[in-house]
Amino acid sequence: xxxxxxxxxxxxxxGALVNTDTAEVLTERRRISTxxxxxxxxxxxxxxxxxxxFNWQGAIGCGFPSAxxxxxxxxxxxxxKDWIGTDAVSLFSEATGCQVVVLNxxxxxxxxxxxxxxxxxxxxxILVVTIGTGLGTALFVDGRLVPNLEMGHIEIxxxxxxxxxxxxxxxxKNMSRKEWAGYFNEYLCRLNAxxxxxxxxxxxGASKKFDKFKKYLTLETEIVPAEFLNEAGxxxxxxxxxxxxxxxxxxxxxxxxxx
Ligand code: BGC
Numbered sequence: 549x550x551x552x553x554x555x556x557x558x559x560x561x562x563g564a565l566v567n568t569d570t571a572e573v574l575t576e577r578r579r580i581s582t583x584x585x586x587x588x589x590x591x592x593x594x595x596x597x598x599x600x601x602f603n604w605q606g607a608i609g610c611g612f613p614s615a616x617x618x619x620x621x622x623x624x625x626x627x628x629k630d631w632i633g634t635d636a637v638s639l640f641s642e643a644t645g646c647q648v649v650v651l652n653x654x655x656x657x658x659x660x661x662x663x664x665x666x667x668x669x670x671x672x673x674i675l676v677v678t679i680g681t682g683l684g685t686a687l688f689v690d691g692r693l694v695p696n697l698e699m700g701h702i703e704i705x706x707x708x709x710x711x712x713x714x715x716x717x718x719x720x721k722n723m724s725r726k727e728w729a730g731y732f733n734e735y736l737c738r739l740n741a742x743x744x745x746x747x748x749x750x751x752x753g754a755s756k757k758f759d760k761f762k763k764y765l766t767l768e769t770e771i772v773p774a775e776f777l778n779e780a781g782x783x784x785x786x787x788x789x790x791x792x793x794x795x796x797x798x799x800x801x802x803x804x805x806x807x
Pocket of ligand 1: 558612614615623625626652653654655678680681682683684685698700710
């Protein structure tokens with residue numbers, strides 16, 4: 549099935565058509581900077597522009613950088629506070645005239661990795677951490693998603709983890725890769741002590757640099773970079789829409805738990 553996958557982030561909104569049977573990205577990515585302020589109407593307009601760019605009328609899957617419970621946005625760490633309580637599914641459906649699924653962006657990226665990428669065929673507990681403007685986390689148990697984990701905001705030495713260990717924090721504070729990796733390693737050790745995952749997959753923009761910082765990571769737990777790199781969010785959002793609207797095939801690794 550062909551689906552338009554859209555990844556809404558704190559700095560950019562990216563979309564591409566995805567073949568959900570193969571997880572292949574079929575078109576070039578269309579990226580538009582996230583409007584500032586990133587209010588609901590402004591972001592809806594951007595989603596509409598991406599949809600128009602592809603002349604799209606089919607289903608759309610949208611990853612959104614917040615906890616999203618049954619289409620309603622619950623938090624707003626890196627988007628305008630007006631999002632809290634907004635029905636993103638209705639808003640984007642009205643803006644595009646298409647059927648839309650909205651889920652947390654890290655959950656979307658995780659879905660792509662668990663079904664087709666670095667976690668394919670793996671059982672047990674998989675933790676996906678996306679490193680970008682924020683820190684996104686997604687948890688899968690035998691392939692089934694536990695939605696909206698929101699571990700980017702655990703408190704470490706008195707501060708929200710995201711303020712030291714995200715990629716935005718590295719840029720904002722002009723940190724060396726090594727200095728940032730020290731904070732990120734501390735963060736991963738804390739997550740590990742809370743969840744004891746069998747596998748940790750690192751996604752988001754910074755995962756492209758995994759080879760440069762893996763030497764600073766001290767955990768014994770297996771840690772691998774995302775295979776879809778920063779396209780995971782687009783692919784996973786499309787997969788979520790397929791699971792909701794399409795004729796999804798029985799899962800090889802369990803029901804991913806999209807509602
Ligand atoms: C948000 C999460 C999101 C992550 C990555 C965090 O600030 O709270 O919902 O998944 O950023 O965008």
